[in-house]
Each structure stands twice: as C-alpha cells, then as structure tokens.
Amino acid sequence: MPSKKWSIEISESNSPAFLNQIFPDWQEVEIVMASLPYSLKGEDTMRTILSIVLNKERPLQKTPIVLCALTPEKNESSKLGFSMHREYKNMYIEVQGPNTINIAGVWKWTVPTAKEHGTNASAKNINGMNHCS
Numbered sequence: 439m440p441s442k443k444w445s446i447e448i449s450e451s452n453s454p455a456f457l458n459q460i461f462p463d464w465q466e467v468e469i470v471m472a473s474l475p476y477s478l479k480g481e482d483t484m485r486t487i488l489s490i491v492l493n494k495e496r497p498l499q500k501t502p503i504v505l506c507a508l509t510p511e512k513n514e515s516s517k518l519g520f521s522m523h524r525e526y527k528n529m530y531i532e533v534q535g536p537n538t539i540n541i542a543g544v545w546k547w548t549v550p551t552a553k554e555h556g557t558n559a560s561a562k563n564i565n566g567m568n569h570c571s
C-alpha cells in the first residue's frame with residue numbers, strides 16, 4: 439500500500455475537515471504532530487482543541503476523541519501517533535478554539551487498478567494540503 443507524508447492547517451472556520459475529502463481512497467491516516475502556527479491570533483491565550491469525530495450523521499450523539507489541547511505559551515505542540523482506519527464513512531477532524539492548528543502525519547491509500555479508473559491513481563493536492571516527500 440503506498441504512503442505519503444502530509445501536512446494541513448485546520449481552523450475552527452474550515453472545520454470539520456472530512457477525511458474522505460482530504461485523502462481520496464484512503465485506508466489509514468496517522469496524525470503524528472499537532473502544533474500552533476508561528477503567528478497566533480492577537481493576545482489570545484485560550485486553548486484550541488484538536489479532535490476526531492467518528493459520525494456526523496447523528497450530530498447530537500457524536501463523541502469526539504480529543505487528541506490534544508494546545509495553549510499559547512504553555513503547550514504549543516504535541517506529538518500524537520494516532521492512527522485511523524477507514525471503518526467509519528463520516529470520520530472528520532474538528533478544531534475548536536481561536537487558533538489554527540498545523541497537523542502532520544502519514545496517509546496510506548489503495549491504488550485502484552487501471553480497469554477501475556482507466557489509469558493508475560496517484561496522490562493529489564486537495565484543499566491546500568501539502569504532500570511532503
């Protein structure tokens with residue numbers, strides 16, 4: 439299964455970020471690091487929370503898995519090592535709080551056969567995501 443390093447910025451304004459939209463044909467996504475950006479919003483010292491939510495179809499019953507809470511001048515980065523497998527169709531990343539969070543990791547995808555897509559599939563740059571080699 440091919441894999442690639444990735445990084446993305448997510449804020450409360452562009453949250454939730456659905457894994458199916460960010461990673462086409464994904465089978466496994468690992469988040470290895472989360473950090474606050476170099477430039478923070480104003481003098482805000484409130485925490486910003488990074489979560490994974492498994493099901494958006496029933497929003498009142500959603501149960502977020504909190505990966506970390508980042509606070510300026512206290513805890514501005516966190517090593518994670520959190521892996522997700524494609525078991526839930528509507529899994530998404532959610533950010534709550536005043537700051538953007540930079541997230542980095544590794545994703546693995548299934549390469550469709552030429553018969554399924556007409557050509558070999560490859561990683562794409564989607565939603566401003568940076569694919570690192």
